[in-house]
Amino acid sequence: MTYLFNPPATVSLPIEGSTARFPVGRVFCLGRNYPWPESAGPAPSEPVFFMKPASNVVEAQGELPFPPLTDEFCHEIELVVAIAEGGANIPPEQALDHIYGFAVGLDLTRRDHQRKAKSEGLPWEGAKVFDASAPMTAVVPASQRHWPLDGALWLKVNGQERQRAHLGSQTWPLAEVISRLSRQLPLRPGDLIMTGSPPGVAPLNPGDVIDAGIDGIGELQLRVGPRPTGQAANAA
Secondary structure, eight states: OSSSOOOOOEEEEEETSSSSEEOOOOOOEEEOOOOOOOOOOOOOSSSSSEEGGHHHEEEEEOEEEOOOOOOOOEOOOEEEEESSOBSSSOHHHHHHGEEEEEEEEOEEEEEHHHHHHTTOOOOOHHHOSTTTEEEEEBBBEGGSSSOOOOOOEEEEETTEEEEEEEEEGOOOOOHHHEEEEEHHSSSSTTTTTEOOOOSSEEEEETEEEEEETTTTTTTEEEEOOOOOEEEEEEEO
């Protein structure tokens, strides 16, 4: 087959304890999957999914680029589920069999873009989709660890804790999340599911150091890079 130009390389994540890598297909993100304060608005009655492109996935190490055109660059710590076996209309009692492993991830957000889009009744994809908006740790095979059904997930910025919750407090448990998503479209090997973030989301500034992790899965540390050249605060 001849392409007009060379297609981009496959995005992948390291696998803990292996020289093989996990090829990333699609990235599904679940919104509001933990109890939030009433001031955040009513919780959805059904799981609500949105997507990030695979190209937004990067290994969680080193410097985190500060995205353009935002003054409210926010963190969201999440459990990431890596799918190895696809399928459609998966029953909840069979859903966990489709999991290959887990990772720690950040669903990074341009919150000012999201707020403006919501207020105008517009799609807020631009708030979630930008380079390096989904940094993740290595994938831990489910066969190697106790399944993280009730471990703690947490995030600190400059040593100050901002987010902490237990996976057991999720509104929609893993089996239900996978089953519900597979009713909307067939899942494929390589799909990632980011399973939502607890309260405590707040803005990041250049130079901030993020430490985050999930019990039994892994930890990450990132330093936020400088703003893009020529873009001052309040650039949204």
